[in-house]
Amino acid sequence: MPPADAAVISDLRQRIERIGGIAARTKTVLPFGVPGIDRRLPKGGLALGALHEVAGGANGAVDGAAAASFAAGIAARTGGKVLWCYTQADLFAPALAQSGLTEEQVVFFEAKDEASILGCFEEALRHGGLTAVVAELAGLSRVSSHRLQLAAETSGTMGLAVRRWRRHVDARDFGNPTAAFTRWRVTELNSAPLPVRGVGRARWQLELMRCRGGESADFEVEACDAQGFIALSSDLADGSAATEAWRHRAAS
Amino acid sequence: MPVAKAESLFADLVIMDADLRGDEVGLEKLAIWALRLYSPIVATDTPDGLVLDIQGAAHLYGGEAGLISDVIARLADLGITAYAALADTWGAAHALARFGQKTTRIVEPGGQSDALLKLPIAALRLPAEMMPDLLLLGLDTIGELAAKPRAPLTQSFGPKLFRRVDQAFGRLAEPIEPVESPELISVQRIFAEPIGAPETLEKYTRRLTDMICDRMEEAGLGSRRLDLHYTRVDNRIETIFVATAKPVRDPKRLGRLLCDKIETVDPGWGVDKMTLTAAFVEPLVPKQVVAQYSAPPRPDVEELWDTITNRYGRESLYRAVSVATDIPERAVKRTSPTSTEVGSKRNASYRRPQRIYRRPEPILALAALPDHPPRAFTWRGQRYSVLCADGPERVRGEWWRNDNEKGKVRDYFILEVDNGERFWAFRAGDGQHEGTGSLKWYLHGKFD
Numbered sequence: 001m002p003p004a005d006a007a008v009i010s011d012l013r014q015r016i017e018r019i020g021g022i023a024a025r026t027k028t029v030l031p032f033g034v035p036g037i038d039r040r041l042p043k044g045g046l047a048l049g050a051l052h053e054v055a056g057g058a059n060g061a062v063d064g065a066a067a068a069s070f071a072a073g074i075a076a077r078t079g080g081k082v083l084w085c086y087t088q089a090d091l092f093a094p095a096l097a098q099s100g101l102t103e104e105q106v107v108f109f110e111a112k113d114e115a116s117i118l119g120c121f122e123e124a125l126r127h128g129g130l131t132a133v134v135a136e137l138a139g140l141s142r143v144s145s146h147r148l149q150l151a152a153e154t155s156g157t158m159g160l161a162v163r164r165w166r167r168h169v170d171a172r173d174f175g176n177p178t179a180a181f182t183r184w185r186v187t188e189l190n191s192a193p194l195p196v197r198g199v200g201r202a203r204w205q206l207e208l209m210r211c212r213g214g215e216s217a218d219f220e221v222e223a224c225d226a227q228g229f230i231a232l233s234s235d236l237a238d239g240s241a242a243t244e245a246w247r248h249r250a251a252s
Numbered sequence: 253m254p255v256a257k258a259e260s261l262f263a264d265l266v267i268m269d270a271d272l273r274g275d276e277v278g279l280e281k282l283a284i285w286a287l288r289l290y291s292p293i294v295a296t297d298t299p300d301g302l303v304l305d306i307q308g309a310a311h312l313y314g315g316e317a318g319l320i321s322d323v324i325a326r327l328a329d330l331g332i333t334a335y336a337a338l339a340d341t342w343g344a345a346h347a348l349a350r351f352g353q354k355t356t357r358i359v360e361p362g363g364q365s366d367a368l369l370k371l372p373i374a375a376l377r378l379p380a381e382m383m384p385d386l387l388l389l390g391l392d393t394i395g396e397l398a399a400k401p402r403a404p405l406t407q408s409f410g411p412k413l414f415r416r417v418d419q420a421f422g423r424l425a426e427p428i429e430p431v432e433s434p435e436l437i438s439v440q441r442i443f444a445e446p447i448g449a450p451e452t453l454e455k456y457t458r459r460l461t462d463m464i465c466d467r468m469e470e471a472g473l474g475s476r477r478l479d480l481h482y483t484r485v486d487n488r489i490e491t492i493f494v495a496t497a498k499p500v501r502d503p504k505r506l507g508r509l510l511c512d513k514i515e516t517v518d519p520g521w522g523v524d525k526m527t528l529t530a531a532f533v534e535p536l537v538p539k540q541v542v543a544q545y546s547a548p549p550r551p552d553v554e555e556l557w558d559t560i561t562n563r564y565g566r567e568s569l570y571r572a573v574s575v576a577t578d579i580p581e582r583a584v585k586r587t588s589p590t591s592t593e594v595g596s597k598r599n600a601s602y603r604r605p606q607r608i609y610r611r612p613e614p615i616l617a618l619a620a621l622p623d624h625p626p627r628a629f630t631w632r633g634q635r636y637s638v639l640c641a642d643g644p645e646r647v648r649g650e651w652w653r654n655d656n657e658k659g660k661v662r663d664y665f666i667l668e669v670d671n672g673e674r675f676w677a678f679r680a681g682d683g684q685h686e687g688t689g690s691l692k693w694y695l696h697g698k699f700d
Contacts, residue, residue, distance in 0.1 A: 065606040069700030092608040093572035129553035
């Protein structure tokens with residue numbers, strides 16, 4: 001592309017953003033610290049003051065373990081207090097510290113039903129004293145996601161909806177559009193092989209399924225470290241892991 | 253029993269006159285104690301009881317059973333042996349606490365008629381002079397009395413007899429006149445015409461909040477709990493209250509918390525008096541505000557915690573603190589979000605799963621003894637073959653807590669199966685000694 005065309009395109013992008021109001025509302029972003037991923041996101045990171053959706057792939061749609069870990073890593077890196085809302089009481093709090101979310105940083109809200117989760121999610125996003133709110137949800141309608149998005153915009157708090165369903169068939173709901181800025185799917189892959197016996201650092205197939213102002217992408221990453229940072233898989237070069245991932249996705 | 257007889261039975265008997273007035277004063281003190289802790293409507297039930305209207309207050313103690321056991325336990329700490337009963341009506345609760353023969357008793361809503369039938373008529377709060385005559389008529393239990401024709405008995409005993417019966421069964425309303433603590437800060441507003449529209453209630457709620465905040469400011473106090481009584485024209489009292497984690501004196505914040513609850517108030521034919529009381533106050537000194545010209549500071553999170561706990565109950569919001577134990581079921585303790593408690597340091601090199609099953613799920617697995625992970629296992633009818641594994645991490649039963657755990661062992665493994673999922677599994681028993689466990693395999697969690 002000639003440089004003149006690039007300048008025209010970037011100018012057009014900025015004008016579209018201004019029309020959509022995105023630029024005014026989301027002032028800052030939270031980069032992943034991985035250039036390969038940040039390059040794919042508008043402004044080089046996840047928008048703060050926005051709603052993001054995360055779900056697990058395959059069996060993760062029901063247990064949501066990897067999705068929770070991914071969300072915990074992001075929430076931890078926002079730096080402030082985090083509220084974590086859930087209905088299914090199977091979250092193991094000490095494990096969140098492995099993704100960087102320390103026990104001083106996070107407060108849990110155990111709700112009786114999804115309606116109170118949505119209510120609490122919105123209240124917490126609108127309040128602004130927190131830096132991130134994570135909510136484990138099954139249903140997220142277009143209207144409620146829009147409300148959450150607006151609440152996040154007013155306060156600059158990041159909202160992370162961990163979508164998690166009771167049954168596999170309900171996971172089809174993840175195809176329905178919502179007002180979230182980005183939508184991620186995290187599927188567990190086999191861990192990096194170790195030279196000795198044991199299980200190495202967990203690896204994920206990370207799919208950016210939808211991104212406002214950006215394009216979808218696939219990454220193969222290593223799970224969050226103790227600071228909440230993910231890393232690109234080191235052995236991408238030999239290609240074996242990637243083909244395995246494709247086979248896995250075709251099977252699921 | 254005459255005093256002389258009692259003296260002959262016990263050698264060192266201490267005898268003193270009954271101090272009825274003193275008892276009453278003591279009971280009133282206890283009522284104010286209960287008012288601060290449990291419920292905005294508390295009254296003395298002389299000579300020996302307290303009556304609490306706990307509608308809308310029980311969820312703060314984990315439901316009705318939780319509240320009752322908390323009352324009994326705290327009174328026991330004060331050296332008072334108490335009996336408690338919870339029922340739809342004052343009369344039924346009064347009777348069951350005294351004659352129910354149980355330390356605590358909770359009657360289902362509407363169940364008081366069945367619970368009362370077998371109790372003696374002494375449980376009905378009737379005047380003492382009426383009792384011998386009723387017994388003479390052969391009326392022993394409340395059920396017998398309630399089944400009698402009313403007219404002849406009313407003729408001889410007056411209307412009070414069946415009024416007490418009706419009050420106990422819930423056919424007649426019986427308002428509770430709550431105790432008021434003289435030193436409590438309280439503001440009230442009486443209306444010439446009853447009000448009932450939610451907007452009007454909200455408007456005056458906010459005005460009263462402003463007034464009470466001014467009063468608290470004069471006294472240098474902040475409220476931890478505010479009670480708002482709406483006295484209806486039919487003499488029933490509707491109550492809402494809000495509790496905060498730290499003393500607060502901000503009228504906007506308190507007003508919002510109170511208005512959040514107005515939808516639970518049933519104004520009936522109208523409200524003609526509103527009383528706002530700071531039931532529980534703590535000193536609150538004004539804070540120096542630093543002028544900041546850069547970014548505005550983030551709002552105080554405690555405000556959010558108060559909003560959530562007042563709306564969804566106190567036990568739903570918590571901070572998880574690590575406990576020094578290896579047993580995963582006991583690894584987390586819940587504390588309030590504002591507490592500064594620091595948990596015990598965990599050794600981070602032992603990985604823990606993101607999801608933990610409340611009850612370990614039995615799986616079919618075969619593994620070489622004593623310390624090899626299984627090569628494959630079957631869970632919920634599906635077979636998983638294990639690619640690699642980490643372990644064992646040995647966890648021993650805590651014999652100092654529980655005799656059943658003495659000598660028991662769990663060997664935990666991280667199992668990675670062929671589709672990339674990672675599970676946390678354990679074998680009950682160490683694989684060498686029979687007494688340590690059944691050698692069965694269980695899944696206990698799921699890794700990311």
